[in-house]
Amino acid sequence: MSTSFLLRNGKRVFSVIGGGCRGTDALSRVHFVSRRFIIDLSYSTHFMDFKGSSIPSSMKKLVVTKLSQNFRDAVALQTVPVPTPGDGDLLVRNRFVGINASDINYSAGRYDPSVKPPFDAGFEGIGEVVGLGLSASARYTIGDTVAYFADGTVPVPAVKPEFLTLLLSGATAYIAMKRLGDLVKGETVLVTAAAGGTGQFAVQFAKQAGCHVVGTCSSNEKAGFLKTIGCDRPINYTSEDLSTTLRKEYPQGLDVVYESIGGRMFDMAVNNLANEGRLIVIGFISVYQTATGVPTVKGGTLPMKLLQKSASVRGPVSALTVHSLRMITALQTMYQHIS
Numbered sequence: 001m002s003t004s005f006l007l008r009n010g011k012r013v014f015s016v017i018g019g020g021c022r023g024t025d026a027l028s029r030v031h032f033v034s035r036r037f038i039i040d041l042s043y044s045t046h047f048m049d050f051k052g053s054s055i056p057s058s059m060k061k062l063v064v065t066k067l068s069q070n071f072r073d074a075v076a077l078q079t080v081p082v083p084t085p086g087d088g089d090l091l092v093r094n095r096f097v098g099i100n101a102s103d104i105n106y107s108a109g110r111y112d113p114s115v116k117p118p119f120d121a122g123f124e125g126i127g128e129v130v131g132l133g134l135s136a137s138a139r140y141t142i143g144d145t146v147a148y149f150a151d152g153t154v155p156v157p158a159v160k161p162e163f164l165t166l167l168l169s170g171a172t173a174y175i176a177m178k179r180l181g182d183l184v185k186g187e188t189v190l191v192t193a194a195a196g197g198t199g200q201f202a203v204q205f206a207k208q209a210g211c212h213v214v215g216t217c218s219s220n221e222k223a224g225f226l227k228t229i230g231c232d233r234p235i236n237y238t239s240e241d242l243s244t245t246l247r248k249e250y251p252q253g254l255d256v257v258y259e260s261i262g263g264r265m266f267d268m269a270v271n272n273l274a275n276e277g278r279l280i281v282i283g284f285i286s287v288y289q290t291a292t293g294v295p296t297v298k299g300g301t302l303p304m305k306l307l308q309k310s311a312s313v314r315g316p317v318s319a320l321t322v323h324s325l326r327m328i329t330a331l332q333t334m335y336q337h338i339s
């Protein structure tokens, strides 16, 4: 995708989206495009110079123009001038950007009701630095490859779509499992939406910690994929009853649940927790397209159910609000691991 993104003092202030292709947060659905030079010939008559590189004077970006639970209604594609980076800014030419559930919630006005439209859409991307301010040049230079998320940047070894998937999706799973999961070798971990963008990372981190991993999904194809990434017991809930299977095969209960569906799945996870079990709330995707976007759970009985098992509900963990240093540390660790 031909896009660029201005980061001001480490924070995004401007984003653009142009023609081309888009990376997604699910590894299996990432589309890779052949690399392009920074100079876009269609704009060659209007460009400004940053240390010899040529940058188009205009670009396209997705702007949230009204709050709506329907993302397509909420956003509009706008053509705007490419901004000039200020002292602490990086101007990044996007190669891949991620669209996540958080974008839907943000453009529906749920995450931060104080933010009123118009505002830019998008929380993460990966690309090359094509312009930067003086202070920013202490840490970065033209041509550096960087990943950025809501509140920070981190150098990446190369511009690869799989590095993008480690931002919101990967870091959420990393932080949840490392910080909130207290995983112990041999424990049983259930990951809901296990073949999804963040679930697939949770499966792998739990497996890496020596746990027995159970994953929910809705097709045999996804169950097959889950096997390939180390899931011990994929459960296709469209062909077998999840609750019955859990009670029969895991009568001692689940030590950890990575839960991102909400509603009935949340209740079922609570009911199947082991003694001292930990339920980590990641999201509630089953209700995002309802008017409120907020799940109803059997909250009244929750304290007693947890008390009976010395169990706990942890999180929600949100990659958008954890401290940026925690995100950067998580990303650096993961990038080191795979590069």
Ligand SMILES: NC(=O)c1ccc[n+]([C@@H]2O[C@H](COP(=O)([O-])OP(=O)(O)OC[C@H]3O[C@@H](n4cnc5c(N)ncnc54)[C@H](OP(=O)(O)O)[C@@H]3O)[C@@H](O)[C@H]2O)c1
Residues within 6 Å of the ligand: 025, 026, 100, 101, 102, 168, 169, 172, 193, 194, 195, 196, 197, 198, 199, 216, 217, 218, 219, 222, 260, 261, 282, 283, 284, 285, 286, 287, 316, 317, 318, 319, 320
């Ligand atoms: N807290 C954070 O910072 C953070 C970061 C990333 C993601 N999340 C949360 O994690 C969840 C998954 O996000 P993702 O990016 O991994 O999404 P994704 O790749 O689109 O995966 C979502 C999967 O959820 C399953 N699902 C089950 N019931 C559903 C329903 N009623 N509607 C839609 N999907 C349903 C589907 O898999 P099956 O059909 O196989 O069940 C679907 O493919 C969301 O709740 C999201 O908000 C949170």
